[in-house]
Every structure is written in structure tokens, then in C-alpha cells.
Amino acid sequence: xxxxxxxxxxxxxxxxxxxxxxxxxxxxxxxxxxxxxxxxxxxxxxxxxxxxxxxxxxxxxxx
Numbered sequence: 001x002x003x004x005x006x007x008x009x010x011x012x013x014x015x016x017x018x019x020x021x022x023x024x025x026x027x028x029x030x031x032x033x034x035x036x037x038x039x040x041x042x043x044x045x046x047x048x049x050x051x052x053x054x055x056x057x058x059x060x061x062x063x
Contacts, residue, residue, distance in 0.1 A: 007033070022047050031057075 002025060003010035007018040024047065030043035038057035045051055047060050056063040 005020050008016045013036040018031050019028040026047045029044045032040045039062040042055045
């Protein structure tokens with residue numbers, strides 16, 4: 001199968017950058033985790049690479 005998601009786990013908690021991909025391989029989303037909580041910008045993209053949205057998170061809560 002094709003790679004669809006990359007994320008690091010440390011002590012069973014998501015840590016660092018997460019990237020999601022369309023089945024065709026293009027980048028679909030990026031976000032950042034600290035201790036399993038969304039932190040900072042989460043971005044989503046069209047298959048063309050054009051940015052759809054940017055949402056800011058603090059402790060897993062959309063700002």
C-alpha cells in the first residue's frame with residue numbers, strides 16, 4: 001500500500017510533525033504534536049499542492 005500518514009511516537013504519545021498524504025502520494029495535511037496534543041499550525045492542501053486552510057491549535061484546541 002501507499003504511505004498515508006507519518007507521525008512519531010515517544011512513550012506512546014504523538015510527538016513532532018505529522019504528515020498525511022493522498023493515495024496518489026501528494027501531501028494532504030501537516031500538523032505538529034507535543035505530548036499527544038495538537039500545537040501550532042495545522043495545514044490542509046488540495047492534491048495540486050494549493051493550500052486549503054491553516055488552523056492554529058494550542059493544547060489541542062482550535063484558536
